[in-house]
């Protein structure tokens with residue numbers, strides 16, 4: 607279970623690798639006071655060319671690039687991440703299109719404090735190209751999943767899921783677009799609920815207190 611001190615803000619870091627549309631949705635939500643007690647304190651990108659870094663300026667938020675390529679080992683890369691998260695007193699880490707697998711050691715250090723958004727209804731279609739996997743399989747519904755991060759890829763306890771229907775004319779592009787609309791609602795909502803201590807983890811199960 608997570609406890610954030612009432613009356614204090616939950617300092618949140620959003621980690622991105624690319625376009626950053628989920629980051630944008632989170633920042634809009636914060637601006638519109640739909641992010642509960644969460645405060646977006648820091649944006650971290652592992653790619654210096656990530657398009658989403660532009661939201662740092664647009665929303666006047668601090669950002670930093672920590673690239674795996676700048677370090678010899680993965681451990682050194684993660685130590686830099688940890689140092690940056692500590693310096694900024696981060697309580698919650700949000701992976702919003704962050705395409706770098708974190709080690710078991712890192713994940714255990716932040717147990718219950720890292721969440722991820724994935725563009726499928728997990729446990730179906732984990733990993734890369736989830737939308738393509740769903741179309742290839744021929745499922746009739748898909749959606750997105752917000753989950754806590756554990757040491758296995760896309761398999762931590764599920765916080766929220768949103769569904770969409772797949773039509774006969776669906777393309778990977780149209781499906782990605784439909785799912786993305788749901789992602790932009792689900793991720794800010796999950797952050798808001800966590801910041802209000804309304805999310806309780808019990809083994810694999812997550813209870814939302816509303």
Ligand code: GAR
Nearest residue numbers: 624625626627628702703723724725
């Ligand atoms: C989103 O669709 C997100 O669910 C996905 O990457 C996209 C990032 O878009 N994440 C994964 O596939 C993680 N396994 P964005 O940069 O516009 O937020």
